[in-house]
Amino acid sequence: MNTTSKSVIYPGSFDPITKGHENVIERSLDLFEKVFVAVAKASSHDKKGLFSPEERVDLIRECFSGQERVQVVLFDGLLVDLAMELHTPVIIRGLRAVSDFEYEFQMAQMNHQLRTEIETIFLAPDQKYSFLSSTLVREVAALGGDVSDFVSPSVLKKMSKNL
Numbered sequence: 001m002n003t004t005s006k007s008v009i010y011p012g013s014f015d016p017i018t019k020g021h022e023n024v025i026e027r028s029l030d031l032f033e034k035v036f037v038a039v040a041k042a043s044s045h046d047k048k049g050l051f052s053p054e055e056r057v058d059l060i061r062e063c064f065s066g067q068e069r070v071q072v073v074l075f076d077g078l079l080v081d082l083a084m085e086l087h088t089p090v091i092i093r094g095l096r097a098v099s100d101f102e103y104e105f106q107m108a109q110m111n112h113q114l115r116t117e118i119e120t121i122f123l124a125p126d127q128k129y130s131f132l133s134s135t136l137v138r139e140v141a142a143l144g145g146d147v148s149d150f151v152s153p154s155v156l157k158k159m160s161k162n163l
């Protein structure tokens with residue numbers, strides 16, 4: 001596979017998509033013609049979920065409705081296999097802080113070992129989202145906190161139904 005790419009894959013659990021994720025997608029759109037947002041059915045992290053994988057896909061689609069350059073896909077199995085299937089050898093991941101680095105570095109190295117054509121690039125989200133994670137959003141919302149600054153209105157609406 002040629003490693004020059006007009007598209008990029010942004011994989012994750014997205015349970016739910018946060019404004020930090022949206023920021024990474026918007027930044028990716030400045031660099032690539034197309035962004036495949038890839039929602040993993042199962043994550044390497046053992047996390048208690050809030051939304052089903054299908055619901056997560058729908059929420060991301062709602063957040064980017066009208067943006068044809070964002071395509072949301074659900075995947076099972078290895079990310080590198082999806083990358084080959086989509087003819088997209090570039091993976092993008094957000095790096096919020098140094099604490100993200102070790103896990104991200106391991107994943108990038110493993111993916112590159114599995115398929116040498118696959119490269120991972122990292123994007124820093126806007127500083128105002130550097131503390132934000134889906135896990136914290138779920139926890140704060142479950143305990144009655146206001147998460148309206150951290151997720152889009154459509155996500156917020158769906159969260160209040162699911163909690």
Ligand code: PNS
Pocket residue numbers: 011012013014040042043044045077078079080106107108110111
């Ligand atoms: O948002 P997350 O939970 O940090 O995303 C992790 C994700 C989904 C990108 C990672 O778990 C993944 O790539 N899963 C797919 C299975 C896979 O390829 N595992 C090997 C990773 S080196």
